[in-house]
Amino acid sequence: MIEMTQAGFYSSVQDLGRQSWRHLGVGLSGAMDPLALSVANLMLGNAVDAAGLEITMGRASMTFRTDTEIALAGATVDATLDGRKLPNWWALSVRAGQTLRLGTVSTGVRSYLAFRGGLAVPPVLGSAATDLKGGFGGMQGRILKNGDVLELCPTASLRRPNTGFGLPVMQLAPYAHRGDGQDRPAPQDDGAAPVMHILPAAQWADLAAGAQQQLVDATWQVSPQSNRVGCRLEGPVLQTRVRREMRSHGIVPGVVQLPPSGQPIVQLCDGNTSGGYPVIATVIQADLHLFAQLSPRGPMRFALCDVAYAAALWNRHQKLLDDIALRCELTRHRFQ
Numbered sequence: 218m219i220e221m222t223q224a225g226f227y228s229s230v231q232d233l234g235r236q237s238w239r240h241l242g243v244g245l246s247g248a249m250d251p252l253a254l255s256v257a258n259l260m261l262g263n264a265v266d267a268a269g270l271e272i273t274m275g276r277a278s279m280t281f282r283t284d285t286e287i288a289l290a291g292a293t294v295d296a297t298l299d300g301r302k303l304p305n306w307w308a309l310s311v312r313a314g315q316t317l318r319l320g321t322v323s324t325g326v327r328s329y330l331a332f333r334g335g336l337a338v339p340p341v342l343g344s345a346a347t348d349l350k351g352g353f354g355g356m357q358g359r360i361l362k363n364g365d366v367l368e369l370c371p372t373a374s375l376r377r378p379n380t381g382f383g384l385p386v387m388q389l390a391p392y393a394h395r396g397d398g399q400d401r402p403a404p405q406d407d408g409a410a411p412v413m414h415i416l417p418a419a420q421w422a423d424l425a426a427g428a429q430q431q432l433v434d435a436t437w438q439v440s441p442q443s444n445r446v447g448c449r450l451e452g453p454v455l456q457t458r459v460r461r462e463m464r465s466h467g468i469v470p471g472v473v474q475l476p477p478s479g480q481p482i483v484q485l486c487d488g489n490t491s492g493g494y495p496v497i498a499t500v501i502q503a504d505l506h507l508f509a510q511l512s513p514r515g516p517m518r519f520a521l522c523d524v525a526y527a528a529a530l531w532n533r534h535q536k537l538l539d540d541i542a543l544r545c546e547l548t549r550h551r552f553q
Contacts, residue, residue, distance in 0.1 A: 219282065222278045223318075228271065229270070230268055230346070231268065245470055248509075249445055250329065254291075256288075257291075260288040262333070273327050281311050286379055288331045290328070290329045292510055305387075307383040307384075309381035310380070332369055334369055334370035335369070350446075380552075411507055412504075412519070416522065433520055437516065438450065438514055438516060448483040455479045467491055468496065471505050472498075474495065474497070
C-alpha cells in the first residue's frame with residue numbers, strides 16, 4: 218500500500234494503454250513514454266504492461282505502508298528515499314514507513330515509478346490506464362490527489378532485499394535524442410534539438426512549394442499548451458496549395474495535423490480518435506515516446522525517413538528492450 222503525501226502537478230496511474238477500442242471512440246491513453254515504463258517494469262521482473270505511476274515535472278512524494286520494490290525511470294529528477302539520493306533508471310527494495318520524494322526535473326518532463334507486481338487497479342476495457350477525457354480507469358479516472366492510497370498486487374517475498382542496481386545504458390540513446398551515425402538521417406545544424414522522424418501522410422502533397430522543406434528545416438518550439446492529447450508546435454507558418462475542408466476521419470497517435478493556423482499538432486496517447494484537419498505526416502513509432510520528455514518552450518526538429526528505416530529503428534528499439542530484459546533477469550537472480 219502506498220499513500221500519496223504530495224500528488225504532484227499531474228500524476229496518474231498508467232500502463233501501456235487501451236488497445237483495439239478506437240473503432241468505438243476509445244483512445245489509447247497509457248504512458249506517454251511507454252519505453253520508460255516498460256524498462257522500469259523489467260527492472261522489477263514485472264510484465265512490461267504492469268500499471269505504474271506517471272509523474273509530470275516531479276514535485277511529488279509518497280510513503281510506503283508495506284515493504285516492496287520500486288524502479289524509477291524517465292526524466293532526470295532529483296529523487297530521495299528518506300533523504301538519501303536515488304539515481305534515475307534505478308531499482309531497489311523499500312521498507313514500510315519510508316518516504317520517496319521527487320523534486321525538480323533537470324532533463325525531460327515525465328518520470329515513471331514502477332512497483333514490484335504493479336499497482337492493483339481494476340482493469341477497464343482490458344487496461345488500468347487512466348483515460349482523463351473519459352473519466353475512467355486508474356484512480357477513478359482522474360489525476361492523483363494528496364492522500365490517495367494505492368494498493369499493490371500481491372507478490373512473493375524476495376529471498377534477500379534488492380540493495381539497488383541501475384541501467385546506465387539508458388542515459389544514452391534513445392534518451393540522448395541521437396542516432397548511432399550508421400543509418401539515421403542527420404539534418405544539418407540540428408544542435409541540441411531532439412529529432413523526430415516522420416513519414417509523409419495523406420495530405421503531404423497539399424503543402425505549398427517550399428513548405429515541405431520548411432517543415433524539416435525549421436527548429437520548432439513546443440507550445441506550453443501541449444499536453445497528453447497533443448503536442449502543439451510553434452514556428453514558421455506552413456502554407457498549403459489549397460484550403461481543404463475535410464470530413465472527420467480516423468486518426469492515431471503520431472499523426473501530424475495542420476490546422477488553418479499553419480502550426481503543426483502531433484497527436485499523442487490521449488489524442489482524439491477522429492479529426493478533420495489535414496494529416497501531413499506521421500511520427501514513426503520508435504520516436505513517438507520522446508514527445509513525453511519535451512519541455513514547454515523547448516526545441517525539436519523533424520527529419521524525413523522511409524518505411525524501411527522506420528521498421529529498422531523499431532526493430533532496434535525492440536532489441537533494446539529484449540537486451541534490458543535479459544540483463545535485469547540475470548541481475549535479479551542475486552536476490553530472488
